[in-house]
Amino acid sequence: MDFFNSALGKNITFVRPPYFLIAGLIGIPHVNYYYAFLFAIYIVSVVGNVFVMVVIILDRRLRTPKYVAVFSLAITDLCGTCALVPKVIDTFLFQHNRIPYNDCLAYMFFCFVFLSMQSLNLVALAIDRLMAIADPLHYHVRVTFKFMFALLGSFWLSVVLLVMISSGLLTRLSFCESVVIKSYxxxxxxxxxxxxxxxxxxxxxxGLCPILLLWIPLIFILASYVYISYALSKISVAQERIKAIKTCSGHLSLVAIYYIPILFVYRFAANIHPNVRIITVSLTTLLPAMLNPAVYVLQTNEIRHSVKTTFKMKKVAVK
Structure with missing residues (x-):
């Protein structure tokens, strides 16, 4: 991050503390139970997302552009959980809440990159569903591996650049009064x-990051489903319409799991106790990573069929 300082002023001296103190969860009653809950979320998230990734890798029928986006979402959820939860547990359960200055910025960078990519992965899946239902005849021509890799690559690059800017700007700040970070x-x-x-x-x-990484993606997703609803209204056969709706149910569930808690926090954050707000925000960032694999296994026919086929093959092999 030193290139920010060299570019914006070589002779400027900033007061950088040797460490920060993370104090967000200190003093909350019975918080050890919450650490146990976080550990359970971590284990379920890791197992679930690794499971989805393995299923997609092993089943050739799932090697489609759509499942490239699903695979990217699983990687994002897995890496985001691994970047955040172990350090949170180590910080507060084992009272290692002192973190060096540079380590803190690196920790923030990786957490922000993976957590921010969740909404953009949902956008990629929304584009896939929009193309599949609004223009099914040209879907396989337009939504190719090249298209999906280019789309996701542009999202990853945008997030990395934005987080680099926000992290780099922090190196331009002086900390001469407090080093206590009131967050988890x-x-x-x-x-x-x-x-x-x-x-x-x-x-x-x-102020710009939530607009670019939360609200614009949400507006796009909602607009895409308005258009999808219009396209569905033109389908005359009820059975085909129901089939098309079912293909969207998994994605809509992911959108609801991700955005409803965020909207709740933004709406009521000012009216709830700071301790409750910190715990609620932490759950908002972690629960989608735990629930997403279950949604795709239970609501996606292709993955559910792949899992059933795999277990049947294992049973036959055992016999």
């Missing part, structure tokens, strides 16, 4: 708020 990890907002110099650039980026 090295969060961007709580970090820049304890700085003692001009935080305007960081505040602007902090």
């Amino acid at each position: 990890y090295c969060d961007h907002g709580p970090i820049y708020r304890i700085a003692c110099n001009d935080v305007t650039p960081s505040r602007v980026v902090a």
Whole structure:
């Protein structure tokens, strides 16, 4: 991140503390039960997402552009959970809440990249469903591996660049009064708020990130389903219409799991106790990663059929 300093001013000296103190979950009553719950979420998330990834890799019928996006979502959920949860448990359960300055920024970078990609993976899946239902005759021509890799690659690149900018701007801040981060990890907002110099650039980026990574994707997803609804209304055969709706049910469930808790937090954050808010926000970031694999296994015919076929083959092999 030093290139920000060299580009914006070589002779500027910033007060960088040797470490930060993460204090978000300290002092919450009976919080050890919450750590046990976080560990359970971590195990289920890792097992579930690895399972989905293995199924997609082993079953050749799932090697389609759509499942490239599903695979990307599983990787995002797996890496996001692995980046966040073990460090949270280590920080608070074992009281290792002192984290070096550079380690804190690196921790924030990886958490933000993977957590931010969740919404953009949902956008990729929305585009896939939109093309499949609105223009089924040209779906296989337009939604190719090249198209999906290019789409997801542009999303990953955009997120990495945006997080690099937000992390780099933090290196332009001086911390001369407090080093206590009031969050459960090295969060961007709580970090820049304890700085003692001009935080305007960081505040602007902090306001821009939710717009680019949460609200614009949500608007696009909702708009895509408005158009999908219009396309479905033109299908005269009821059975075909129901079949098309079923192909969207898994994606709609993922969107609901991801966005409903976020909308709840944004709506009621100012009216709830800070301890409750921290726990609610942490669950908002972690529960989708745990529930997404279950949604796809239970609601996607191709994955469910692949799992059944695999288990039948294993039973035959055992006999």
